[in-house]
Amino acid sequence: MIVKKDKIIIDKVETELDKLLINFLEVLKKYCDYVVVSGYVAILFGRARGTEDIDILIKSIDKNKFEKFFEEIENKGYYCLNTPDIDEMYDFIKIHTSLRFARKDEIIPNIEVKIGKDLEDFNEKVLIEMPFGSIWISCIEKQIIFKEMVLGSDKDFEDARHLRKLFEGKLDLVKLRKFENRYKNEYKRK
Amino acid sequence: MNIRENKKERLEFIDKWAEYMKGVSDKVWSKQQKVLIDSQIQNARYWRKCQQ
Numbered sequence: 001m002i003v004k005k006d007k008i009i010i011d012k013v014e015t016e017l018d019k020l021l022i023n024f025l026e027v028l029k030k031y032c033d034y035v036v037v038s039g040y041v042a043i044l045f046g047r048a049r050g051t052e053d054i055d056i057l058i059k060s061i062d063k064n065k066f067e068k069f070f071e072e073i074e075n076k077g078y079y080c081l082n083t084p085d086i087d088e089m090y091d092f093i094k095i096h097t098s099l100r101f102a103r104k105d106e107i108i109p110n111i112e113v114k115i116g117k118d119l120e121d122f123n124e125k126v127l128i129e130m131p132f133g134s135i136w137i138s139c140i141e142k143q144i145i146f147k148e149m150v151l152g153s154d155k156d157f158e159d160a161r162h163l164r165k166l167f168e169g170k171l172d173l174v175k176l177r178k179f180e181n182r183y184k185n186e187y188k189r190k
Numbered sequence: 191m192n193i194r195e196n197k198k199e200r201l202e203f204i205d206k207w208a209e210y211m212k213g214v215s216d217k218v219w220s221k222q223q224k225v226l227i228d229s230q231i232q233n234a235r236y237w238r239k240c241q242q
Binding site for chain 2: 001010011012013014015016017043046047048049050052105106107108109154158161162165166
């Protein structure tokens with residue numbers, strides 16, 4: 001694994017989960033900016049566990065582009081688990097509700113797509129280069145803090161611990177502190 | 191084994207696995223991880239087919 005400032009190169013073998021994601025992103029990336037976040041990021045970096053979904057944040061998308069995206073993804077063999085109605089899908093996504101997509105005749109694994117409220121996810125994104133394709137993820141420092149301070153389940157703490165251990169000495173401590181303070185302040189306000 | 195001991199063991203394994211990963215090539219750790227991930231997905235597909 002080669003870790004650079006805005007790019008990480010991983011010479012890993014492709015899993016079924018990777019195949020699903022790369023296949024889905026081939027379509028999604030034509031229509032909007034995206035970052036992959038949460039559990040898949042930990043798994044991408046070797047966490048020894050499975051998952052039932054892959055979380056993707058997208059920047060806002062207009063209805064025309066969304067319709068084209070769905071037409072193309074449907075032709076590729078995917079369906080939306082929430083609803084078959086495209087107007088309803090767009091209503092969901094507009095109010096920041098996740099849409100789940102899976103291959104026809106499957107429920108898991110699925111891909112959960114929602115509009116990201118935090119632009120920092122896109123500004124601080126990191127490119128992951130693998131032998132079978134490239135993807136954008138939200139930065140590792142944010143993933144760690146978000147899992148520790150916001151999500152907070154045992155699974156999230158374990159994912160964060162794995163990332164901290166794997167990237168020991170390579171994490172940007174200023175970034176870590178920045179996200180830590182931010183979530184501390186957000187909780188205080190609540 | 192109680193909950194605390196179980197948790198401690200899980201965390202120790204996480205540290206051990208991450209340390210192991212640092213010492214081998216990406217191909218070596220990812221082949222092992224692939225078995226775990228792919229088998230879960232294959233199981234899900236199998237049970238879905240059975241239900242149909």
